[in-house]
Amino acid sequence: DVKVTQSSRYLVKRTGEKVFLECVQDMDHENMFWYRQDPGLGLRLIYFSYDVKMKEKGDIPEGYSVSREKKERFSLILESASTNQTSMYLCASNPSLDRVGDEKLFFGSGTQLSVL
Amino acid sequence: EDQVTQSPEALRLQEGESSSLNCSYTVSGLRGLFWYRQDPGKGPEFLFTLYSAGEEKEKERLKATLTKKESFLHITAPKPEDSATYLCAVASYNTDKLIFGTGTRLQVFP
Numbered sequence: 344d345v346k347v348t349q350s351s352r353y354l355v356k357r358t359g360e361k362v363f364l365e366c367v368q369d370m371d372h373e374n375m376f377w378y379r380q381d382p383g384l385g386l387r388l389i390y391f392s393y394d395v396k397m398k399e400k401g402d403i404p405e406g407y408s409v410s411r412e413k414k415e416r417f418s419l420i421l422e423s424a425s426t427n428q429t430s431m432y433l434c435a436s437n438p439s440l441d442r443v444g445d446e447k448l449f450f451g452s453g454t455q456l457s458v459l
Numbered sequence: 460e461d462q463v464t465q466s467p468e469a470l471r472l473q474e475g476e477s478s479s480l481n482c483s484y485t486v487s488g489l490r491g492l493f494w495y496r497q498d499p500g501k502g503p504e505f506l507f508t509l510y511s512a513g514e515e516k517e518k519e520r521l522k523a524t525l526t527k528k529e530s531f532l533h534i535t536a537p538k539p540e541d542s543a544t545y546l547c548a549v550a551s552y553n554t555d556k557l558i559f560g561t562g563t564r565l566q567v568f569p
Contacts, residue, residue: 347502385561386503386546401556433502446491446550448557450502 346370349434349451356458362421364454366434374437375417376448377401377409379430386433392417424458431455461486465547465560472537472567480532480563482547492530493557494523495546503546506532537567 350365368375376391378401388401390409398409406428410418417436421428432455435448462485472478484492491510495503507516509525516523520541522533532545547560 383561386548386559388556391556435502446557447493447505447508448495448503449505450495453500453502455500 347434347436347449347451349432349454351454352452354454354456356421356424356456358425358458360421360424360458362424362456362458364419364421364432364434364456366417366419366451367415368417368434368436368449369415370436370438370449371414372436372438372449373414374439375411376435376437377407377417377419378433378435379403380433380453381430389419424456426458429456429458461549461551461553461558463547463549463558463560465545465563467563468561469564470566472534472565474538474567474569475536477533477535477537479534480545480565482530482532482560483528484530484547484549484558485528486549486551486553486558488552490550490552492525493548493550494530494532495548497544497546497562499543506545534565537565539567539569541565542567 347368377389378386392398392411408420431453433453434451464483466481494506497503507523512527514525520535524531544562544564546562548557
């Protein structure tokens, strides 16, 4: 089974801190994604990556950056955390967006981040 | 603009009381429609992919159907363990990104 592992289940940070959220997948998937999930707003895409060192902005990239130095690892960085970044962060991966049947996402368990 | 709307927002059922969840979509060129289940405090888990109108998929008490404008997730004789939030998402040929609905929170009482 595909496993997507997020490094922290719960995280509490202070305003202005630099925050790193780590995600690792073990199935050699090409694509990795970072979403945030807020009540009433659903899942919103922050950034995604098609390949090592490649990154693309999603719908809400402001205040975030990402890093993909190795194929299996995709990091989300909050350069200066703010209270409006308190949210559930979900990492996901999939083999391909081009091959029919490969588009489904495999999600990690999420990181609940609280910024005080 | 591509859009996905799920209804109802919340649904309370008695065990054994069958019902349906709706996912309406507006997208230019549907590549696929996805259903996910999400338990509290966990990430979504894939259930089904539907690609064309008329297609149906089944898994245990769940059956997903697709028309040109909407998808239904039918739950037959639900059990308390079916309680979860059910998410719908669509992929179009216009974009590489999935568009998610806000989900239906289902509670099944014994």
